[in-house]
Amino acid sequence: MTFPNEYLGMPVKIDELDHENRTFFNYCAQHDLHLQRCNDCDLLRYPATTACPFCACPNATWIPVEGKGVIYSYGEVHHAIQGAFRKHVPYLLLLVELDTQKGRPGPFDGLRLTANLVSSDGELATPELIQQVGIGSRLRIIYKDVTEQVSIPLFTLDEQAEQPENPWRYPIE
Amino acid sequence: MTQKTDIEATSNKFLRGKYAIAGIGETGYVRGSGRTTKALGTEAVRKAMQDAGLNPGDIDGMLSYSFNDSTFTPNIAGELGIRPNFYMDVYGGGSSIEALIGIAMGVIEAGMCNTVAIFRAMNGYSQVRIGGTGDRGAVRPLNGDSLFSRGYGLMSAGQMFCQSFMRHMYDYGTTPEQVASVKAIHSEHASNNPKAYYQKRVSVDDVLNSRMIVKPLHLLDCCVETDNGTALIVTSIDRARDCKHRPAVIQSVVGRCCKPRPDMHYQSGPISTVAGHYAKDILWPNAGVGPEDIDVTGSYDAFTFTSLMQLEDYGFCKKGEGGAYVSDGTIRLGGKRPNNTSGGHLCEGYTHGINMVIENVRQLRGDVDDSCPVGPDGHRLHSFDYQEGGCRQVRDVELTANLGWGTPGLGSAMVMAKG
Numbered sequence: 001m002t003f004p005n006e007y008l009g010m011p012v013k014i015d016e017l018d019h020e021n022r023t024f025f026n027y028c029a030q031h032d033l034h035l036q037r038c039n040d041c042d043l044l045r046y047p048a049t050t051a052c053p054f055c056a057c058p059n060a061t062w063i064p065v066e067g068k069g070v071i072y073s074y075g076e077v078h079h080a081i082q083g084a085f086r087k088h089v090p091y092l093l094l095l096v097e098l099d100t101q102k103g104r105p106g107p108f109d110g111l112r113l114t115a116n117l118v119s120s121d122g123e124l125a126t127p128e129l130i131q132q133v134g135i136g137s138r139l140r141i142i143y144k145d146v147t148e149q150v151s152i153p154l155f156t157l158d159e160q161a162e163q164p165e166n167p168w169r170y171p172i173e
Numbered sequence: 174m175t176q177k178t179d180i181e182a183t184s185n186k187f188l189r190g191k192y193a194i195a196g197i198g199e200t201g202y203v204r205g206s207g208r209t210t211k212a213l214g215t216e217a218v219r220k221a222m223q224d225a226g227l228n229p230g231d232i233d234g235m236l237s238y239s240f241n242d243s244t245f246t247p248n249i250a251g252e253l254g255i256r257p258n259f260y261m262d263v264y265g266g267g268s269s270i271e272a273l274i275g276i277a278m279g280v281i282e283a284g285m286c287n288t289v290a291i292f293r294a295m296n297g298y299s300q301v302r303i304g305g306t307g308d309r310g311a312v313r314p315l316n317g318d319s320l321f322s323r324g325y326g327l328m329s330a331g332q333m334f335c336q337s338f339m340r341h342m343y344d345y346g347t348t349p350e351q352v353a354s355v356k357a358i359h360s361e362h363a364s365n366n367p368k369a370y371y372q373k374r375v376s377v378d379d380v381l382n383s384r385m386i387v388k389p390l391h392l393l394d395c396c397v398e399t400d401n402g403t404a405l406i407v408t409s410i411d412r413a414r415d416c417k418h419r420p421a422v423i424q425s426v427v428g429r430c431c432k433p434r435p436d437m438h439y440q441s442g443p444i445s446t447v448a449g450h451y452a453k454d455i456l457w458p459n460a461g462v463g464p465e466d467i468d469v470t471g472s473y474d475a476f477t478f479t480s481l482m483q484l485e486d487y488g489f490c491k492k493g494e495g496g497a498y499v500s501d502g503t504i505r506l507g508g509k510r511p512n513n514t515s516g517g518h519l520c521e522g523y524t525h526g527i528n529m530v531i532e533n534v535r536q537l538r539g540d541v542d543d544s545c546p547v548g549p550d551g552h553r554l555h556s557f558d559y560q561e562g563g564c565r566q567v568r569d570v571e572l573t574a575n576l577g578w579g580t581p582g583l584g585s586a587m588v589m590a591k592g
Contacts, residue, residue, distance in 0.1 A: 007324060011314040021317025046440070047321050053434055073343065073444060075335025076388035077326060085326035093327050093387070095336045095439055108443040116325050135343050152324060168343050170388050172381065 003147045008084040012146050020048035023062060028151040031143045033067040035111070036060035044101050046111045054105055065100050065111075067141025068158060071133060071167070072097035072112055088124045092117040096139055096155050118142065118154040133157065134167030186425075186459045192278045193413035193420035193592060195288075196225025196406035197531045202370045202522025204298040206400035211244040213402030214294030215252045221290060221404040222253075226417035229253050232406070234286030235260040236277060238269035238525065242301035243294050259286040265429075266303065266525040267473055268579030269293075271587040272428025274530075277407040288412060292404040297523050302398050303330065330475060330580075331387045331395060337438075337581040338389050338478040341445040344493070347481070349389065351496035353380035355477035355512075356393050356519050358505045363516025365506070365543050365565035370399050371520040374561060380477075394477040396518035403527040405534070413592065420592035421534040424572075425460030427452045427586045429579065438582025448584035449486035449576060456487070456574075460588035464488045467588070468570045469536050470510060471529035473578035474517040480504075483576040483584065484512070506559040506567065514541070514565050526577045530587070533573035537591045541566040 006012060014022050020036070024047065027034035035044045040057035044065065051058050075093040080086045098111040117125040117133060122144040133139075138161035143151035157163070198220030200206070200213050214237070222232065232255045235246045239262065246260040259280050263269065270291065277289035297303060315324045322328060341347050357377050363369035375393060383392040413420035430452035433441040438448075457463050464487060472480040472487075485495035489510070498504070504512035515521040515532040522528060535541045543565045545553040555566040570591060577585035 007315065010324070012320070013314045014317040014320075018317040021320070025317070025320065047437070053440070073336035073340040075332060075339060077332060078385040078387065080326060081329045081332070082323065082326055088326070091326055093325060093332055093335060095444070106442060109441055112439050114321055114325055114327055135340075152320065170339065170342070172349055
């Protein structure tokens with residue numbers, strides 16, 4: 001298999017010293033979502049870190065996590081800043097809250113992943129697809145392969161899930 | 174991890190009333206200054222010294238903030254003949270100025286110097302545009318941390334904050350019209366400010382009809398980018414009383430107060446709550462007053478939403494009622510508690526917060542630089558008629574609050590009193 005070694009024209013290179021991110025994206029390259037679980041307080045965290053954001057413990061174990069959740073919030077970019085995204089507007093800036101660990105450690109906390117909305121084959125969503133989703137829409141993770149060690153995690157509509165009838169959208173189209 | 178609820182204020186509340194802003198200086202707010210940031214910073218500090226009636230030999234401390242888009246202190250001090258006993262140039266934009274004022278008080282209190290000039294000099298339009306984050310069109314490799322941001326086209330301030338803004342609408346039913354009224358009202362204020370870059374009044378419809386940048390932000394929900402130098406001088410209340418103008422007395426200051434997870438604020442708590450939720454518990458007890466006592470606010474308006482969410486989290490209205498608060502006339506000149514009477518970042522110019530402090534110093538002096546005629550004593554004869562092109566001085570200002578914004582998870586604040 002050959003790899004593009006870039007994503008949307010942007011070269012991808014994770015520093016060799018950045019062990020945490022290298023591990024996270026290595027799992028992504030296997031199309032597996034793994035997050036660190038703290039060896040002391042058992043809480044999962046995102047993104048990868050060198051210590052636990054909840055108890056400062058340095059030791060963690062990578063465990064598989066189901067890549068399913070809901071749109072917690074979003075923005076819809078019409079004016080792209082980066083050249084790589086200019087031909088893809090509008091695109092969605094998602095904050096996806098995973099079902100795993102929802103409401104923990106505090107009632108309003110959760111594992112919230114940044115991502116873009118994409119089609120089921122990993123292409124940035126069309127305007128028609130964008131109009132189908134809003135806060136509450138159920139999504140599943142998919143991956144776009146970049147190198148042998150790195151795939152980009154993205155989210156697409158979860159076809160198996162029951163979708164809210166009217167996901168909340170910004171009131172002016 | 175448990176968060177302390179009874180926050181022990183880090184600044185000694187007995188510094189309340191012991192320090193003041195004694196001088197303020199600004200260049201014009203323009204696009205295309207045609208000058209270096211060194212020239213802008215030098216002019217601003219010189220004007221602040223003149224405003225205070227101080228000489229270069231009276232300034233022995235300096236502070237500045239920048240995003241590596243400015244000139245450092247030694248070059249400004251050198252041009253003006255200032256010999257600092259203390260200086261520091263810090264990295265950062267919004268939320269820096271109130272924090273630096275607190276640091277100035279601290280270093281004077283520590284005996285390190287006596288009088289501190291703080292400046293921000295930037296060609297924010299013609300050189301480094303913050304909205305473009307210095308990367309317009311450029312392709313940099315995606316590394317580990319930027320795969321979570323730039324890899325998703327998530328980079329500018331608007332792109333980083335939009336999810337918090339959208340969630341506020343979802344959580345509380347805040348409407349686009351309510352939000353847009355922040356710009357409409359600040360533009361009314363700017364129409365009475367001869368220095369403002371945008372002096373034309375705009376309506377709520379104008380905001381909603383402007384092109385979408387990143388939903389929920391239209392073009393006119395976003396602040397202007399300008400070139401300018403700005404400065405102010407902090408010193409003890411006793412020294413300030415010997416200066417030219419009535420001092421603006423610092424009652425309380427909060428510097429770079431964070432939500433949990435300052436790296437990624439959206440991982441923690443409701444994202445429709447901002448750092449002001451934490452900062453208020455330092456600001457009000459230290460000031461000895463509450464939001465109901467404040468006459469004029471300067472709530473940072475990088476975006477329409479930022480003014481709204483901060484006013485709400487600092488307690489100027491009930492949580493969730495920010496939309497009503499900013500659209501019911503309260504924050505308008507002539508209203509109960511005007512916000513950003515200069516037009517702020519949305520209209521006057523972009524300085525990462527310092528011009529909103531300068532405006533409140535002028536309000537406390539009772540000598541805002543609008544178009545009212547200057548009387549024989551050198552002070553303006555204010556009409557308190559707020560129609561277009563008229564007055565922007567608020568009557569009988571005793572207390573002001575500045576609410577600085579860095580991100581939804583980062584804020585600073587300050588209360589000042591009439592001297």
